[in-house]
Amino acid sequence: xxxxxxxSFTDGLDxxxxxxxxxxxxxxxxxxxxxxxxxxxxxxxxxCFNVTSGGFSVVLKGLPGRRVGTHYHVGIVHGYTMRGHWRxxxxxxxxxxxxxxxxxxxxxxxx
Ligand SMILES: [Fe+2]
Numbered sequence: 001x002x003x004x005x006x007x008s009f010t011d012g013l014d015x016x017x018x019x020x021x022x023x024x025x026x027x028x029x030x031x032x033x034x035x036x037x038x039x040x041x042x043x044x045x046x047x048c049f050n051v052t053s054g055g056f057s058v059v060l061k062g063l064p065g066r067r068v069g070t071h072y073h074v075g076i077v078h079g080y081t082m083r084g085h086w087r088x089x090x091x092x093x094x095x096x097x098x099x100x101x102x103x104x105x106x107x108x109x110x111x
């Protein structure tokens with residue numbers, strides 16, 4: 001079942017007062033201290049939380065055979081697979097190293 005309606009929000013900021021600065025995030029994929037538990041055998045490292053748009057970017061890591069339960073994508077998803085392979089139970093494609101994926105907002109999904 002797809003989500004068909006969204007509630008929008010405003011951050012209440014004057015557009016001219018929002019930060020327009022560039023920034024970088026240095027992840028540390030080999031340092032276990034930086035991985036945030038997400039599900040059993042699945043972690044993420046945050047890269048960006050956009051408080052203006054509500055979007056976020058993370059590096060996601062899952063051990064072989066682990067799954068993430070049903071969740072909802074309230075925004076679009078861009079994904080790039082660096083290692084291993086994975087898929088959603090609702091689709092027939094398999095993401096491998098080098099695979100880029102785009103998912104429209106509103107999906108109810110499991111992997
Ligand atoms: Fe997801």
